[in-house]
Amino acid sequence: MREKNIVWHHHQLSKEERSSQKGQKQCVLWFTGLSGSGKSTIANALEAKLYEMGQHTYLLDGDNIRHGLNKDLGFSDEDRVENIRRIGEVSKLFVDAGLIVISAFISPFHSDRQIVRNLVESGEFLEVFIDTPLEICEQRDPKGLYQKARKGEIPTFTGISSPYEAPATPEIHILTAEKSIDELVNMIISYLQEKGYLYASTY
Numbered sequence: 001m002r003e004k005n006i007v008w009h010h011h012q013l014s015k016e017e018r019s020s021q022k023g024q025k026q027c028v029l030w031f032t033g034l035s036g037s038g039k040s041t042i043a044n045a046l047e048a049k050l051y052e053m054g055q056h057t058y059l060l061d062g063d064n065i066r067h068g069l070n071k072d073l074g075f076s077d078e079d080r081v082e083n084i085r086r087i088g089e090v091s092k093l094f095v096d097a098g099l100i101v102i103s104a105f106i107s108p109f110h111s112d113r114q115i116v117r118n119l120v121e122s123g124e125f126l127e128v129f130i131d132t133p134l135e136i137c138e139q140r141d142p143k144g145l146y147q148k149a150r151k152g153e154i155p156t157f158t159g160i161s162s163p164y165e166a167p168a169t170p171e172i173h174i175l176t177a178e179k180s181i182d183e184l185v186n187m188i189i190s191y192l193q194e195k196g197y198l199y200a201s202t203y
Contacts, residue, residue, distance in 0.1 A: 018098030022056040025197045026124060028091045028101040029188070030116060032108075032167065033130030034159045035145055036137035038176050038184075039104040042130060045185045047102055053189075055198060058094050060087060060103045081112055088116035095120055100197065108164040128188065129170035134159050136177060 019026040029046075031039040040061055047059045073079040084107055094101040107113050117125040137159065138146045149157035156162040167173075172191050174184055192198045 015096045015098050018096075020098075022098050023199055024055050024098070024100055025199075026095045026098045026100065027126055027197055028095055028103055028116070028120060028124060029126050029128050029172075030091075030107070030113065031102065031104040031128045031130055032106065032113060032170075033132060034134060034137045034164055035106060035157075036140040036142060037130045037132035038181075039106075039130045042174070042176075042181060042184050042188075043102045043104040045181050046188055049185050049189060050100065053198070055100060056098070057100045057102060060090065060101065060105075080109075081115075084112040085115055088119045091116060092119045095124055100192075106158050106164070108158045108162065110165045110167070113167070126172060126191075127167050127170040128172040128174060129167045130174050130176060131166070132176045 015026050029043075031043050033039050043059055043061070047057050050057050073083050084105065087103060087105060091101045091103055107116075113127060117127070141147060145154065145157065146160065148154045149160040154161075158164050172188055174187065176184060179187075189198075
């Protein structure tokens with residue numbers, strides 16, 4: 001039962017003031033794609049590049065979050081929805097702090113990603129589709145998960161025994177097959193610059 005005596009306290013500073021101080025516009029870059037698509041690799045490279053440019057960021061990674069905040073959750077449909085909901089709430093807090101949040105999660109279902117989009121204001125959620133063919137993801141298989149899934153050792157695995165709903169109209173569509181990590185990062189940086197998310201004088 002929800003406590004009736006809990007009251008929302010408004011801050012004196014706005015997120016616009018916090019982000020302006022940092023020379024940027026607050027947003028969450030929501031990386032979605034199959035396991036092994038390169039989400040974490042590209043997200044880490046992007047954060048490093050933004051740091052070099054003097055921007056203020058925070059990176060949320062799926063595996064890392066399950067070591068702490070979401071360590072009580074499994075991989076049932078219900079737990080997956082709750083996993084994304086919690087990450088959305090954390091992302092919202094970081095957006096309110098004026099940061100550029102980089103979130104790297106498979107998040108296979110459109111409805112789950114829409115939950116996060118609805119948590120923040122218009123223009124603050126940027127869906128980044130890391131579009132890598134399944135066969136390439138399987139060839140990489142950095143954690144050996146596809147091999148286990150093919151053997152039936154993982155009952156519900158995205159792309160094999162569980163569907164992946166690709167974004168229909170992502171803000172940023174990254175085709176990874178024939179480009180280097182640097183090229184992919186520069187594509188995202190260019191989008192952020194063109195759309196006015198980056199305006200610090202340090203680059």
